[in-house]
Amino acid sequence: MLTTDQCYQAVSSRDRRFDGMFFTAVHTTGIFCRPSCPARTPKRENVDFFVTAAAAADAGFRACKRCRPDASPNSPEWDARGDVVARAVRLIRDGAIDRGGVEAVAAQLGYSSRQLSRLMREELGAGPLALARTERVRTARTLIEATAMPMTDIAFAAGFASIRQFNDTFRDMYSVSPRQLRTAGGGRPGTEQLVLRLAYRPPLDFGYLLAYLAVRAVPGIETVADGAYTRSMRLAHGPGVVTVRQGTGDFVDCRLRLADTRDLGSAVARARRILDLDADPQTITETVRTAGLETLIDRHSGIRSPGHSDPVELALRTVLGQQISLAAARTHLGRLVSGSGEMLPKELQADGVDRVFPTAEVIAAVPDEEWSLPSARIRTIQVLASALAEGRLDLGAGSDRDAASRDLLALPGIGPWSTGYIRMRALGDPDVYLGSDLGVKKAVADIADLTPSGDWSYIVAACSPWRSYLTHLLWAEHARSEH
Numbered sequence: 001m002l003t004t005d006q007c008y009q010a011v012s013s014r015d016r017r018f019d020g021m022f023f024t025a026v027h028t029t030g031i032f033c034r035p036s037c038p039a040r041t042p043k044r045e046n047v048d049f050f051v052t053a054a055a056a057a058d059a060g061f062r063a064c065k066r067c068r069p070d071a072s073p074n075s076p077e078w079d080a081r082g083d084v085v086a087r088a089v090r091l092i093r094d095g096a097i098d099r100g101g102v103e104a105v106a107a108q109l110g111y112s113s114r115q116l117s118r119l120m121r122e123e124l125g126a127g128p129l130a131l132a133r134t135e136r137v138r139t140a141r142t143l144i145e146a147t148a149m150p151m152t153d154i155a156f157a158a159g160f161a162s163i164r165q166f167n168d169t170f171r172d173m174y175s176v177s178p179r180q181l182r183t184a185g186g187g188r189p190g191t192e193q194l195v196l197r198l199a200y201r202p203p204l205d206f207g208y209l210l211a212y213l214a215v216r217a218v219p220g221i222e223t224v225a226d227g228a229y230t231r232s233m234r235l236a237h238g239p240g241v242v243t244v245r246q247g248t249g250d251f252v253d254c255r256l257r258l259a260d261t262r263d264l265g266s267a268v269a270r271a272r273r274i275l276d277l278d279a280d281p282q283t284i285t286e287t288v289r290t291a292g293l294e295t296l297i298d299r300h301s302g303i304r305s306p307g308h309s310d311p312v313e314l315a316l317r318t319v320l321g322q323q324i325s326l327a328a329a330r331t332h333l334g335r336l337v338s339g340s341g342e343m344l345p346k347e348l349q350a351d352g353v354d355r356v357f358p359t360a361e362v363i364a365a366v367p368d369e370e371w372s373l374p375s376a377r378i379r380t381i382q383v384l385a386s387a388l389a390e391g392r393l394d395l396g397a398g399s400d401r402d403a404a405s406r407d408l409l410a411l412p413g414i415g416p417w418s419t420g421y422i423r424m425r426a427l428g429d430p431d432v433y434l435g436s437d438l439g440v441k442k443a444v445a446d447i448a449d450l451t452p453s454g455d456w457s458y459i460v461a462a463c464s465p466w467r468s469y470l471t472h473l474l475w476a477e478h479a480r481s482e483h
Contacts (some may be wrong), residue, residue, distance in 0.1 A: 007049045010035045011042075016250070017201055017282050019072040023050045025061045029400070032056035037067035051075075054134040055125030062175050069136050070173075073199045074278040079428045080465060083400045084109050085123050088116060089131065090428075091398035095266040097132040098159035099236055108398050136160060137173050139265040144182050146194050149261070151178055157261035193265065197251040200277040203302030206246045208476055209275055212306055215326050218317070219334040220341060220355040230351040232344060233270060235263035239356050241348050242271050242309075252277065257348045273428060276304035284466045288473070291311045291462035295450045300476045305468040311395035311426035312388050313357040315408075318418050318425075319384055322377065332373065340366060360388035380413030387411065403425050424468045433460050433467035443474035444480050 002010075002022065010018040016036040025032040026042045034051065037189040050056040053069055063069050078089040087109055091097075096105050105128060106116040118126040124131070140158035144150055149157070155178075169339045170178045203226035214224035222231035228245035238259025247253035252275060256267055272278060281302055283308065288297040297303075320336070320409045321329030340362050341355035364385035387393040393407050394400075401423055417436050424432035434440055444456060451459060463470045 004049055008044055008047070011037075011047070014038065014041075017280070017292075019199070019201070020095055020278070021075045021077070021280075023053055023056045023069055024048075025050060025056050025059065029336045030061055031064050032061040032069060033064040034067045034072045037064055037069075038064055039064070039138075050125055052124050052126055052131065054130040054206070057134060058126045058130045059127070059174055065174065065176075070134070070141065071199060073201055076283075076430075077203040079278060080430050083428070084111065084116070085119055087398040087400070088120060088128060089124075091396075092128060092131045093135060093265070093269045094397040095135070095236065095263070095269075097128060098136070098262070098265075102128050105398070108396075111121040114289070115289065115336070119199075133169060134173075135265050137169055140166065140170070140178065140197055141181065142194070142268075143261060144178055146196055147261075151182075151262070152221060152448075157264065159262065159265075178260055184366070194256040194258065194261075196254050196256070196268070197247055198254050198268070198272055198275075198277055199251055201251050201277075201280055201282070203281055204246075204250075204277075205253075205300060205302035205476075206252070206275075207470075208300065208302075209304055209306055211479070212475075213274075216330070218330055218337055218357075219352070220337040221353060221357050221386075223292065223352045225351060228272075228351075230353050231274075231309065231355050232348075232356045233267060234313075234356050234359070235260070235266055237262050239348060240267050240343055241344065241350050241353055241415045242267060243350065244271060244275060256401060257350060259345065270309040273307040274309055274386050276306055279430075279469075284469050287466050288463055288470065291459050293447075293459065293463075293470075294474055296447060296477060299480075300473050302468055303472050303476060305424065305430060305472050307428050310357065311399075311422075312360050314426040315395055315422050316381065316385060317359065318376070318421050319380055319414060320373075320427070322380075322413075322418060326414050335372075336363070336366070337339075337418070339370065347455070364389055375411055380411065383411050384414065393402060395422070395426050399427060402427050424471070429467040430468045432471065433463070434471045435460070437471070437475075438474050438476045440471060443478040443481070447477060 011024050013038045018035040023032045024035060024441060025048045026046055028042065028046050056352055078086045089107060090193060091105050102113045106113040109116065121127050136159045140154055143154045143157060152163060154225045155163050158167040167177055170176065210224050210229060213229050217224055228243050230241065230243040233242060240256060240258040240263055243255040245253050254271055258267060285297050317333060328433055337355055337357060340358040344354050344356060364382055368378050395404055404427060405419050405423055408414050408422060420432045420434050423429045460467065460470065
């Protein structure tokens with residue numbers, strides 16, 4: 001946690017690395033900003049600092065129109081941590097409150113709504129409803145600026161209960177009405193897709209992300225072509241298709257086709273998760289350098305640990321691909337998608353993506369003779385699919401990572417490597433080292449000359465809590481040495 005003096009120093013230097021990690025509220029103007037706001041630095045005695053935009057808004061401050069604090073990257077803290085508050089934040093960003101309310105979110109976490117609200121207020125300065133309101137405003141502003149949808153449709157698509165609530169919230173947050181924002185932004189009449197920019201903290205090795213996703217891309221549900229990654233997503237109100245490519249500045253260009261615009265916030269959160277856009281590369285780099293791997297991290301600056309849009313899909317893909325090559329796994333998965341995947345509506349299809357991955361229920365019912373796999377592997381897939389379909393195994397945004405790992409290991413045919421890989425990519429754990437992986441072992445041997453101490457176990461321990469990035473650094477180094 002940053003001290004107030006460190007926060008003010010970041011604001012004084014307009015340090016963009018801290019955007020989204022805290023927000024600066026200025027009492028003399030009643031406005032809150034991101035640390036890098038280009039406006040004149042306020043006096044120290046006139047500012048307070050808030051962990052979240054929701055807390056600043058709850059305290060009566062309005063969002064700065066110049067630096068757009070609502071569009072800054074999210075804090076990496078909520079992905080790094082596994083406690084109940086972090087799990088709640090991940091659920092809220094995925095739209096869980098809009099779908100089921102605070103009570104449903106609290107119950108999923110094993111708490112009462114009163115307990116959850118108290119915990120979040122103590123740490124974040126705002127309760128779950130305030131955080132959900134901030135996410136709704138962000139979603140609504142995107143729709144206002146990127147589409148020509150009627151304001152009434154935007155209000156309900158973003159999760160507001162009424163037009164009055166929609167208008168009042170915008171006036172409280174921005175001191176302008178939604179219609180005035182559209183006048184400033186213009187909208188895009190007749191667009192068939194949503195076009196937006198996703199902020200990140202530089203540097204970002206987008207080429208590594210594309211290469212990593214390309215060799216694992218399953219025909220029909222995802223493609224990598226012309227510098228862009230496109231994939232389908234199964235969302236709460238219908239399917240969607242996302243395309244991401246490197247943008248200008250510190251942004252990734254994102255195009256979304258959605259069956260239902262109520263899923264916009266969730267789709268954006270999942271796109272960010274796929275590319276690990278909320279990571280803090282400076283902290284990761286400093287940790288890895290301190291561990292003694294300066295040359296390795298400098299060679300692969302901006303490395304990310306890509307996540308996934310659907311933990312259920314990732315878990316089933318992981319188990320199906322155990323002990324076979326990536327190419328063979330893609331072949332088996334392509335057959336599964338072709339035979340059991342749900343077709344996308346024509347208007348959503350793009351760049352060879354025309355299906356969504358089958359649900360756990362559908363996979364559990366696939367006959368044995370259709371798999372062309374060893375019987376033990378088929379059994380593992382069926383047991384895993386049934387556990388996911390019946391809710392006995394939770395891999396959702398608010399799941400307990402330790403409990404999920406124990407439940408996975410208890411299933412027949414799932415070992416430490418698969419559990420670690422699922423934990424890293426499906427559950428977003430930044431601290432997973434896959435030391436038993438063949439590519440990792442080869443890379444460790446290749447960089448022996450870069451580790452003069454020779455104590456690899458010490459180096460691995462010193463890279464915590466960012467060992468998932470160490471795993472990806474070693475995979476990237478192995479790929480480099482092979483070429």
